Amino acid sequence: MKHKTLKTLLVAGIILAWMLSFAACTDAKTSAETTKATKHEASPSETEAQKLQAQLAQLERELSDVKAERDTLQTRLQECEGKLTQTQSDLAEANAALEELADTAVTMEELTAEYKCYKNVISQEEVRKTLFGQPISEERSGEYRIGIETAIDGDFHAKLTVYQAQGGKYVEVFSCDAVVGKNGPGKQSEGDTKTPLGTWTVGEAYGIKEDPGSLLPYTQVTDDMYWCATGSNGKKYNTLIYKSDDPDNDYSEDEHLADYTVPYAYLLDLGYNASCAPYAGNAIFLHCWKGPDYPTGGCVGVSEESMIKILQTITPGTSVTIY
Numbered sequence: 001m002k003h004k005t006l007k008t009l010l011v012a013g014i015i016l017a018w019m020l021s022f023a024a025c026t027d028a029k030t031s032a033e034t035t036k037a038t039k040h041e042a043s044p045s046e047t048e049a050q051k052l053q054a055q056l057a058q059l060e061r062e063l064s065d066v067k068a069e070r071d072t073l074q075t076r077l078q079e080c081e082g083k084l085t086q087t088q089s090d091l092a093e094a095n096a097a098l099e100e101l102a103d104t105a106v107t108m109e110e111l112t113a114e115y116k117c118y119k120n121v122i123s124q125e126e127v128r129k130t131l132f133g134q135p136i137s138e139e140r141s142g143e144y145r146i147g148i149e150t151a152i153d154g155d156f157h158a159k160l161t162v163y164q165a166q167g168g169k170y171v172e173v174f175s176c177d178a179v180v181g182k183n184g185p186g187k188q189s190e191g192d193t194k195t196p197l198g199t200w201t202v203g204e205a206y207g208i209k210e211d212p213g214s215l216l217p218y219t220q221v222t223d224d225m226y227w228c229a230t231g232s233n234g235k236k237y238n239t240l241i242y243k244s245d246d247p248d249n250d251y252s253e254d255e256h257l258a259d260y261t262v263p264y265a266y267l268l269d270l271g272y273n274a275s276c277a278p279y280a281g282n283a284i285f286l287h288c289w290k291g292p293d294y295p296t297g298g299c300v301g302v303s304e305e306s307m308i309k310i311l312q313t314i315t316p317g318t319s320v321t322i323y
Helices: 002-040 044-103 108-118 124-132 304-311
Strands: 144-150 157-166 169-179 198-201 205-207 218-220 225-227 240-242 267-269 285-288 300-302 319-322
Touching: 124 144, 144 169, 157 300, 157 304, 169 304, 267 304, 285 304, 300 304
Parallel strands: 144 319, 205 218, 285 300
Antiparallel strands: 144 157, 157 169, 169 300, 198 319, 205 267, 225 240, 267 285
C-alpha cells in the first residue's frame, strides 16, 4: 500500500512538473510575442515627429510657391521699371519739345493771325492785338519785334513800329512813317511791285555809308557787291554775290547795290524768301526812302534818321511782321 501511494505521488509530481513546464513555455511564448508586437507599435513621441515632418514638408512646399510668386513679382517690377524709364525719357523729350516751342518767336496764335490777315479774314486791328497785345513769356524779355501796318486799300503809305518784350508783354519803343510797294501790300510774284505780307526774322544790315553803330552785323557796300535777281541762278537767287568771285558772269539782271545811293545808304535784309525760291521775289529790304510820297518797288522805306535809329536798336533774331 505504501509503495502504491508513493508511485501515485510520483506520477502526480511528474504530471504537475510537466504542466508547470508547459505553462512556463506558454508564458514565455506569449511574452515574446507581446514584446515583438510592442516593438512594431509607434511610441507617442515617434507619432509627433512624423506629424512635424509632414508639417515641415507642407511649409517647404508653401515656401517654394512664395519664392515662385516673388520671382514673378520681381520680373513684373523690372518690366514696370523699364516702362517707367521709357516714360521718363519720353516725358523729358516732350518737355524739351515744349521748351523749344516756347522759345519759338512766332506762336501758333501769331501764325494763325498772320494767315487770316493774308487771306483778309480779320482786320488789321485784330492782327495788331494778337501779335503785339497778348501776354508773352518772361523768358522773351528784351527781344525786339517790328510791326509794319500797311494800307488795306492798296495805298503805299504805311506805319512802322518797333516793340520790345518787357514784363511779359510787348511795349512800343518808337514808331515812324513808312512807304511800301507802288501797288501796295500782298506780293504774289516777282516784278508785281507789291510788298509781301508775313513774318520773317531779319538778316544782316548793309549800307553805302559807314556803320552807324548797328547792333546787327553790318557790311559796307562796295562796287563789287550785287544782289542776285537772276531766277535761273537758283543756288544764289536772292543772296549777296560778289562780281570778283565770277568776273565773267552776266550781272545785267542783278541789283548793283552801289547804284542806289539814297535808298541803300542803309538797308536791312527783311528775311523774305530765305529759301531762295526762284522768281518768288528778291531784295526785299527795309531801307531809306526818297521821301514820304515815293513808293518802292516792293521794299519798305523809312527816313534815313529812322533807319539809323532802327539799326541802333534792334538785335539779331528780331522778327518783322508786315500786315
